[in-house]
Amino acid sequence: MSLKVNIPTPLRRYTEGNGMIEVSGSSVASALDSLLQQYPVLKKQLYTEDGRLRSFVNVYLNDEDIRYLQKVDTVVKSGDTISIVPSIAGGLSSV
Amino acid sequence: MLIIRKSDYETLRKHGEETYPYECCGALLGTLKGADRCVVQVVRCDNTRDDRPQDRYHIDPKELIAIQRQATQQGLEIVGFYHSHPDHPAQWSQTDLAEAHWIGCSYVITQVEKGSANRTNSFVLVGESEDDKHFQNEEISVAAVEEDQPLCH
Numbered sequence: 001m002s003l004k005v006n007i008p009t010p011l012r013r014y015t016e017g018n019g020m021i022e023v024s025g026s027s028v029a030s031a032l033d034s035l036l037q038q039y040p041v042l043k044k045q046l047y048t049e050d051g052r053l054r055s056f057v058n059v060y061l062n063d064e065d066i067r068y069l070q071k072v073d074t075v076v077k078s079g080d081t082i083s084i085v086p087s088i089a090g091g092l093s094s095v
Numbered sequence: 096m097l098i099i100r101k102s103d104y105e106t107l108r109k110h111g112e113e114t115y116p117y118e119c120c121g122a123l124l125g126t127l128k129g130a131d132r133c134v135v136q137v138v139r140c141d142n143t144r145d146d147r148p149q150d151r152y153h154i155d156p157k158e159l160i161a162i163q164r165q166a167t168q169q170g171l172e173i174v175g176f177y178h179s180h181p182d183h184p185a186q187w188s189q190t191d192l193a194e195a196h197w198i199g200c201s202y203v204i205t206q207v208e209k210g211s212a213n214r215t216n217s218f219v220l221v222g223e224s225e226d227d228k229h230f231q232n233e234e235i236s237v238a239a240v241e242e243d244q245p246l247c248h
Contacts, residue, residue, distance in 0.1 A: 006160070006163065008163065008173070008197070009172050009173045009174065009197065009199065009200060010196070010197045010198045010199050010200060012172075013199065019167060019172070020167075044224060045224065054225070056194075056196050058156040060156065060157070060160055063157060063160065065156065065157070083160045083163070085156040085159050085160055085163075086196035086197055087153070087154075087156065087194065087196060088120070088122075088153070088154040088159060088176055088194075088196075088197070089144075089151070089152060089153040089154070089194040090151070090152055090178060090187075090188070090190055090191035090194045090195065090202075091118070091144075091147075091150045091151035091152060091188065091190040091191065091194075092118070092150045092180045092181075092183045092188050092190070092191075
């Protein structure tokens with residue numbers, strides 16, 4: 001199963017500048033594994049030490065947040081696009 | 096350095112005035128030229144923090160995906176983001192740093208004082224990972240260049 005992973009600007013320095021990576025897999029988890037096989041250095045950026053996706057890393061399958069699908073077990077098909085989107089938020093106080 | 100057309104610079108400042116007393120937010124599309132970020136387009140976003148928009152902002156990731164797609168089609172990339180601080184200095188807060196994850200991008204903050212845009216500052220998020228990320232002051236170069244003229248060479 002061949003699909004693409006959209007890499008955001010800050011992570012492109014770990015993918016030799018590539019913004020779109022071709023991967024294989026039958027689920028989001030295996031597609032992300034395929035991505036990490038090509039670029040192992042991405043692992044620390046995407047996952048915590050105990051192997052969970054970092055809380056600020058949003059993963060979308062096409063236009064759907066995988067949190068509202070079957071998370072990393074979501075089935076993918078050929079031609080799908082996975083997007084990795086670090087969150088954008090903030091505010092003027094710490095309270 | 097952040098290089099931006101005067102018209103785009105005014106657009107992002109005006110956005111903060113329009114949403115006052117709430118925070119505005121948006122994305123900056125452009126190109127990376129060595130250590131400089133060259134802004135070609137300002138994209139206004141919705142602040143999804145309806146619970147406390149006066150001191151928080153958040154951009155819907157789905158909107159970011161659409162912006163990223165648009166940028167790629169135009170041969171651009173997301174080089175930064177902007178937001179406003181209503182009645183507070185144009186300085187990053189601990190919340191801004193904790194919630195900033197786009198290392199290598201600019202974070203532009205405009206102080207909006209009683210409804211009028213005051214100071215605008217830019218900070219680059221630098222570091223190798225979440226563990227050592229930090230903001231660095233960044234000079235803003237506002238260029239009086241027309242829309243149809245190249246901004247960066």
